[in-house]
Amino acid sequence: MVRISDILKKLKQEQEASKGEESKAPPSQQPSKLEKENPGSKEKGMEGEKGGEAAKDHITFIEAMKHNEPEKPSKANIHEIVKKAIPEKGEGQNIYNETIECCKKMAAGYAEDRETEKDMIVDIAGRISDHILLGGQELLSLAAEPYPDEEDFRILDLVDTGIIAGYISSSLNYNKSKLMEVVMTGLFHDVGMFKDFDFVKEARKLTVEELHQMRGHPEKGALYLQGLAAFSEEVIEGVLYHHERINGEGYPQGVSNDDISEYAKIVAIADVYEAMTHKRPHKDKTSSPSDAIKELISFNQVLFNPRVLKALIETVGIYPIGSWVEINSGEICRVLATNEGFPLRPVLSVAFDGNRKRLDEMRTIDLKSKPSLYIKRPVEESELKKQ
Numbered sequence: 001m002v003r004i005s006d007i008l009k010k011l012k013q014e015q016e017a018s019k020g021e022e023s024k025a026p027p028s029q030q031p032s033k034l035e036k037e038n039p040g041s042k043e044k045g046m047e048g049e050k051g052g053e054a055a056k057d058h059i060t061f062i063e064a065m066k067h068n069e070p071e072k073p074s075k076a077n078i079h080e081i082v083k084k085a086i087p088e089k090g091e092g093q094n095i096y097n098e099t100i101e102c103c104k105k106m107a108a109g110y111a112e113d114r115e116t117e118k119d120m121i122v123d124i125a126g127r128i129s130d131h132i133l134l135g136g137q138e139l140l141s142l143a144a145e146p147y148p149d150e151e152d153f154r155i156l157d158l159v160d161t162g163i164i165a166g167y168i169s170s171s172l173n174y175n176k177s178k179l180m181e182v183v184m185t186g187l188f189h190d191v192g193m194f195k196d197f198d199f200v201k202e203a204r205k206l207t208v209e210e211l212h213q214m215r216g217h218p219e220k221g222a223l224y225l226q227g228l229a230a231f232s233e234e235v236i237e238g239v240l241y242h243h244e245r246i247n248g249e250g251y252p253q254g255v256s257n258d259d260i261s262e263y264a265k266i267v268a269i270a271d272v273y274e275a276m277t278h279k280r281p282h283k284d285k286t287s288s289p290s291d292a293i294k295e296l297i298s299f300n301q302v303l304f305n306p307r308v309l310k311a312l313i314e315t316v317g318i319y320p321i322g323s324w325v326e327i328n329s330g331e332i333c334r335v336l337a338t339n340e341g342f343p344l345r346p347v348l349s350v351a352f353d354g355n356r357k358r359l360d361e362m363r364t365i366d367l368k369s370k371p372s373l374y375i376k377r378p379v380e381e382s383e384l385k386k387q
């Protein structure tokens with residue numbers, strides 16, 4: 001078993017010994033064999049090949065989820081469902097906006113070698129956790145929105161990853177204190193990238209040297225948190241290991257399976273899902289939520305923990321919030337909310353009729369209470385722009 005305190009102690013010694021030698025990357029930051037063979041292929045740890053076995057797992061997994069579908073859906077009251085799914089419009093938005101400000105202060109504290117106020121982080125993590133545990137989905141919906149142009153993508157990545165990680169933890173039945181810790185791990189996960197990392201904001205691929213530097217950000221973040229002496233070892237370990245992969249091909253330590261903490265496994269999946277579904281300066285193309293889930297399933301048991309991946313899918317659904325689908329009536333709908341336990345039967349907002357004509361007023365339907373309706377296929381946003 002790898003001891004986190006030993007790793008951090010060694011890192012601290014290395015950091016002090018290497019002052020003035022910033023350009024020399026430690027061995028743990030060298031590109032992996034796979035990365036060397038596929039330069040430019042690495043995107044948020046998504047290295048690896050899609051094998052036939054993984055594809056089989058995908059099909060088996062989808063089939064298994066289908067068995068969870070109701071034979072006779074209950075006649076739930078649609079208004080109650082939507083009210084629960086999108087509670088008190090504005091409260092989630094307030095929490096989201098305040099989390100952005102909190103992460104900006106945290107990042108500035110790191111960049112200026114100041115201490116981050118623990119109370120500020122704990123307070124916002126508690127409010128996010130309450131929203132999630134009370135069944136609110138507004139934060140999940142906000143985390144699926146495209147980034148506003150005026151915001152630093154690194155800040156919104158912290159916010160969205162913390163929120164998504166919180167929802168995954170809820171699906172894993174974490175109690176509030178553990179859920180808050182995972183949210184904090186997500187909010188802190190890339191804090192080590194807020195000093196000397198401005199190159200990541202440029203619209204180009206990283207150079208080899210920059211890639212080496214990039215691979216040091218989990219260690220920098222973990223050392224910063226350790227220095228604050230205010231967060232648990234589990235949170236620090238989650239930050240340190242959020243780019244580790246269960247097959248041992250992650251970084252910075254290259255640990256695998258049970259040597260990676262569960263907080264790190266949760267934040268790893270939340271981080272990758274968030275990155276795949278949002279733009280970055282070096283890539284305009286984003287995956288639809290459905291495609292991101294499919295791709296993550298194809299990496300199941302190779303890069304990511306299956307139990308945690310299942311929890312993500314239960315959280316965002318096979319058809320995640322914000323994605324578009326066509327139902328068997330021919331209508332095109334946006335996914336408004338998921339129904340816990342029924343990933344193939346979310347709550348939808350009908351936006352286009354069967355003739356692809358945009359509706360003046362969208363109406364809401366809950367597939368859980370409409371047994372005659374079902375989703376035929378996911379729809380790409382590019383397809384809608386042609387309407």
Ligand SMILES: [Fe+2]
Binds near residue numbers: 189190217218242243
């Ligand atoms: Fe990271």
